[in-house]
Amino acid sequence: MSVVPTRRRDSQTFTLRSFGRPVAFASAGRCGVARRSSSKSVARIKASCPKPVVRHDVNGTDPTVADRPDLVDDRRSEVPRTLAAAPVRARRDQRAARSRTLGRYSAPARDDFSGPVLPDIAVRYFLTMQGTPFRFEGPVPPELLIDRENELSTLAKRAGDRVGVRLIAPRRFGKTSLLIAHAAQLQTVGWRTVHVDLSRVTDMTDVARRLAEAYGALDDRWVRSHLAGLLARLGLSVGTAGASVTLGPRPAMPDPEAAETVIYRLLDLPQVIWEREQTPTLVVFDEFQDLLVARPDLDGLLRSRIQYHGDAAAYVYAGSEPSMMRELFDSRERPLFGQADPLTIGRLPIEAVLTELESRFRGEELDPGGALAELVVVADGHPQRVMLLSYLLAEQLEEGRDGTPETAGRVVDLALERTQAAHQALWSQLSRSEKVVLAGIADGVAPASRALAREHHLSRQTLYEAAERLVDQGHLTRDEAGVRVVDPLLLEWLRRR
Secondary structure: OEEEEEEOOOOEEEEEEEOOEEEEEEOOEOOEOOEEEOHHHHHHHHHHOOOOOOEOOOOOOOOEOOOOOOOOOOOOOOOOHHHOOOOOOOOOOOOOOOOOOOOOOOOOOOOOOOOOOOOHHHHHHHHHHHOOOOOOOOOOOHHHOOOOHHHHHHHHHHHHOOOOEEEEOOOOOOHHHHHHHHHHHHHOOOOEEEEEEOOOOOOHHHHHHHHHHHHOOOOHHHHHHHHHHHHHHOOEEEOOOOOOEEEOOOOOOOOHHHHHHHHHHHHOHHHHHHHHHOOOEEEEEEOHHHHHHHOOOHHHHHHHHHOOOHHHEEEEEEEOOHHHHHHHHOOOOOOOOOOOEEEEOOOOOHHHHHHHHHHHHHHOOOOOOOHHHHHHHHHOOOHHHHHHHHHHHHHHHHOOOOOOHHHHHHHHHHHHHHHHHHHHHHHHHOOHHHHHHHHHHHOOOOOOOHHHHHHHOOOHHHHHHHHHHHHHOOOEEEEOOEEEEOOHHHHHHHHHO
């Protein structure tokens, strides 16, 4: 990325280049509020200013400067060395050089210029707002979801009826993205929302800290006045303005009594808000099954508070380990038995994925050719893998390759290079029978077939139990087509072993 400062007395505009594509960032001033825009909008930014804007080209060509004495500092300037990164790649033509991807920058053509440095906050703003339509790391914004309208409609109806929902899907299947979109649609009609991430909690202190960090955004004044002292004992601080519960280091000695008190009081906060202002709250517990790791009876503590909330709140319990979620909600001995309607997130339909991705590639002025259809088939409806393969395909097209089957094969190779360490780590953790089952499924053999049992000198019951464990762990899934490997890249890695 290169940054081209263009200076006027009353405001300043920065033109950033990402893979040869200029993007303007204008600070507040007579030109208006801070903004970013593509090359097509640079002219509009210039036209909106009462005075002309100086634009310096990173390649050292003459700046476009109106003959005006009121302009100052028309020196050519170059991106600071601290913002320069990867070298410019060879490109077939100007269109192939275009990119809107995040996190990859073009180095400046020259390094003998000087000029003002773009503030870090402006860089963060630009990178956050620009992004890529093929987001494959972390949750995606609601507008980038593909074919989840039915799930969102179901979640909205359950929330309106105050019916709890347990949402189950393998990791990286888009649970969090779906729940963010669900929260966004409820916020438009006046709901408050809170998202509690319980992944990898280990004890009561962890649970209390996660709850405080999330629930603090609901009503920071209430949290400050009722829990400040207890939170300090758990390594949290409460600011004086805004939603500012801040996580600090864990205390050297655990304080389970303080943690349990904090949990009790925070769980009642939606009821407090409802009684005060009649505003309902959506509460999402993500990776809910990890609650049992912290303490086996925490689901009972939770139910003892939320069962009285009535109209005050709607709850969603999301998890990625089917066996533990079944233990929590399907066992008669558990406090939450029958307390939430099941909702499963399935694979994305290939037709919907292909239609949406074709539109996004057109928006990037890239022609994926036949490569896109091949990669969509390889991804097999896995949301994160669909986006990873699309992102890598866009990179290949930007570098000048055509959308051919050969390019599709290269993209799969690159994806396997990225994910090989994770596949190897999983493989090393499996038992012998589990490895036999996975390898057999990759070769198209049923997991408990006589042929597979005979070949590996294992009983069919042993193989069946191994397959069940892999299903419970989220590595395999059962559907109308039979038993399948959840991750299509793991499946391809197994086939290549």
